[in-house]
Amino acid sequence: MISDTIAAISTAVGEAGIAIIRVSGTDAVKETERIFKSKTPLTEVPTHTVTYGHIFNPKDGIKVEEVLAIVMRAPRSFTMEDVVEIHCHGGVVSVKRVLDLLLQQDVRLAEPGEFTKRAFINGRLDLSQAEAVIDLIRSKSDRAFNIALKQVDGALSKKIKQIRHELIELMAHIEVNIDYPEHDVQEMTSSLIVNKSTAAIEEIDRLLKTASEGKILREGIVTAIVGRPNVGKSSLLNALAQENKAIVTDIPGTTRDVIEEFVTINGIPLKLLDTAGIRETTDLVEQIGVEKSRNALEQADLILFVVNYNEPLHEDELAMMQQLQGKQTIVIANKTDLPQQVDLKVLYSHFPAQQVVTLSILEQEGLDQLEKAISGLFFSGTLESNDLTYVSNVRHIALLKQARQSLEEGKEAAEVYVPIDMIQIDIRLAWERLGEIIGDAVSESLIDQIFSQFCLGK
Ligand code: GDP
Ligand code: ZN
Secondary structure, eight states: OOOOEEEEEOSOTTSSSOEEEEEESTTHHHHHHTTEEOSSOGGGSOTTOEEEEEEEOTTTOOEEEEEEEEEEOTTSSSSSSOEEEEEEOSHHHHHHHHHHHHHTSSEEEOOTTHHHHHHHHTTSSOHHHHHHHHHHHHOOSHHHHHHHHHHHTTHHHHHHHHHHHHHHHHHHHHHHHHTOOOHHHHHHHHHHHHHHHHHHHHHHHHHHHHHHHHHHHHHOEEEEEEOSTTSSHHHHHHHHHTSOOSOOOSSTTOOOSOEEEEEEETTEEEEEEEOOOOSOOOOHHHHHHHHHHHHHHHHOSEEEEEEETTSOOOHHHHHHHHHTTTSOEEEEEEOTTSOOOSOHHHHHHHSOGGGEEEEBTTTTBSHHHHHHHHHHHHTTTGGGOOSSOOOOOHHHHHHHHHHHHHHHHHHHHHHTTOOHHHHHHHHHHHHHHHHHHTTTTOOHHHHHHHHTTSOTTO
């Protein structure tokens, strides 16, 4: 297969001393050779060896940059095409100059994710592995990184393939017996369908069980910071994030919108949401904020409910405490640098003691206690299991659920001896849905959509 030649900077721009340009395609070596001078021409160097040389402008012959080039011939490369890596050590400006020269040859700039897309198309990665590469690039915590890494290894693909293998065998069996409408053959096939689909459903359930966990770890535990205006929600967000993203003001109700911030507390990734004060209001702008707060509250895995240590509890807050029953909540009485006005006994009567924290953000006192309370809630053991294949991708979760649904329907039909040729449709559907997870039978547009999520150069 002939592919055009693409190039991009594949290291993060402006980061280290070295920058790498990756060139891939049928003519990758020939095109690079046009701007590269070395003792042995690139077209003749052995694969996977480092070649010292110079980049020059073919128009005037002037040297532009001293570089190292590595030729990786197909199929032993990431894209399974001929690949040249050009290692420049002159920083951003010079790497851009080298790339520009390449692009003046018969080379075009790679689209985001195009290298990985080629790796997929050429059979180097399946779709779940390719998506895991996206997750790797984006993962926000060490644990999420490990999960994504496992997926690149193909742990999920392997499970899916096993289940599909069982289903295809079942389908073959059904196919053979469709032409024998005798009663006992019907009966035997039906019970086989029930057994096999029950087993497949159990496998899918095992994968789905990890899904909520995987989601938490990849995107962070969704944590809503709620409370009346001016109690210190934005200050808390800032203190935890240690950078000033939310605006802190003295005017009550100035947090109009929900602001997000990712933080890691004792290794637990949290996605913090600062919400406008939850209360009835007549101000329209404020109302939008309140509406969003309610949504945030519903979606939250954890709620940080902030009250003022320096004020008696407000009736809104008493109502709020009722609403929060049954939710994972930590109550924070802030501003302990000021005299106590809040009745802590009321708080303790609604929440367990280890979930009530008094602190002063202003004086940076008690924040460690808050962090302890948060990790206490979540590291009671359940998040530690490591041996599972994690499903952390929304698309995968949806497909697993659809496959499960079809199997369930097939199983139920088999139990009441619906003709087996009708049940076959359900099994086939399940098999197809599972195939979509690993990129079997996915549409061109879905592939484009998935790969366009990549950063440039990957
Ligand atoms: P929000 O409306 O709940 O988001 O509250 P802010 O974070 O905007 O804070 C409201 C005001 O309380 C600001 O003037 C903060 O500086 C102040 N504040 C926050 N934390 C403390 C604290 O621990 N002690 C005192 N005395 N003031 C605080
Ligand atoms: Zn605020």
